[in-house]
Amino acid sequence: MSGLVSGWHAGFDAALAGIFGLLIGSFLNVVIYRLPKIMERQWALECAEMSGFTAQNTAAFNLLMPRSRCSSCGHVIAWYENIPVLSYLFLKGQCSVCGTKFGLRYPLVELATGGLFFFCGWRWGLSWTGLAWGGFAAALVTLAMIDWDTTLLPDDITLPLLWAGLIVVVLGWNPAINLSQALWGVVAGYLSLWLVYWAFKLVTGKEGMGYGDFKLFAALGAWFGWSALVPIILMASVIGALVGITMKFSSGLREGGYVPFGPFLAAAGLTAMVFGPQAILGVIGL
Known part of the structure; x- marks a missing residue:
């Protein structure tokens, strides 16, 4: 009963x-x-x-x-x-x-x-933890759609999302990780894509992504911790590749052939929220 x-x-x-x-x-x-x-x-x-x-x-x-x-x-x-x-x-x-x-x-x-x-x-349930993750989900939906439309990831959303991730850990509303894991998640999330950005630019002379992607990935690090970043970026890359290939064969690519990366980071973040970061590795066969 x-x-x-x-x-x-x-x-x-x-x-x-x-x-x-x-x-x-x-x-x-x-x-x-x-x-x-x-x-x-x-x-x-x-x-x-x-x-x-x-x-x-x-x-x-x-x-x-x-x-x-x-x-x-x-x-x-x-x-x-x-x-x-x-x-x-x-x-x-x-x-x-x-x-x-x-x-x-x-x-x-x-x-x-x-x-x-x-x-x-x-x-x-109807708890502070549930409210926090609901806000996380709402922010990612918004960022995904704005980036898809405009290739912009507004600081007005990415930075509060990052700080919120750290705050909910301090308040105990995200017991899956501790503050050290969240802080290093922010550092690793930002620096990893920053290094990729500059490596790509030095080799090709082109910009492969924007600074908003660094901030969004750092925010995901704040919510999931540094150890979740590899599964999340792998999932984002797989989703991005599948969507890009589909759009190419359907002639749906925009002028210049680019596809914003933010929506795929957001999708991977939501996948991690629902199934857990480590479950992502199983989904993509790792």
Whole structure:
């Protein structure tokens, strides 16, 4: 009987976390779209100031303002048109005014985030540990999508993710590793890709990755410890190779033939969260 009650509690925690994750996923769609634009506006403002120009007054544009609206007709999205997944299905994936199609990615991001939060609720319950790993998952989903769209990994997410990894270890919310393992994970994660970057640049004269990749890998080191970095980078490389080959044969590569590495690091990090870093080695046959 106690096992049944325990299972019911675990299911309730997971369901509640999953619903919360759907709501977070809806917000992540806003972050994925707006944060790169906010960064571009900030860069333009800084360039104007350095050039001696006075920046013109512009309307507020941040993660909260203005309200979400249709990009075609400007229709402001009502609250009942913004319910995760359900509104997309009810509206058949299109604007209620002009009929412009909304991308399928919006509900997919919501479902992915909801599923990850469901897992965190099932594994760790409604605890600080579960909340911490839910935030970790949300950050990786956001970084993966932004990097895929823009080849940017914003410091506004990678650096807080790194510090959060160290903090949750200190607070005891990540008992799988200790602070020494987390700190050396940060150092090894950053320096390993930094060395690869410079070796590649010295040999080819080209930049193979960006500094955001170093910071993201360092953040993963903070969450999993230094010993998990080899399985994570191997998994990221395997996923990246498979996606790159598929895109090449389907003529889906972008101009220049590049594929950002951040999404694959994020995917490997989420795989490590769900299955454990060492299980990755078994998946890829090592």
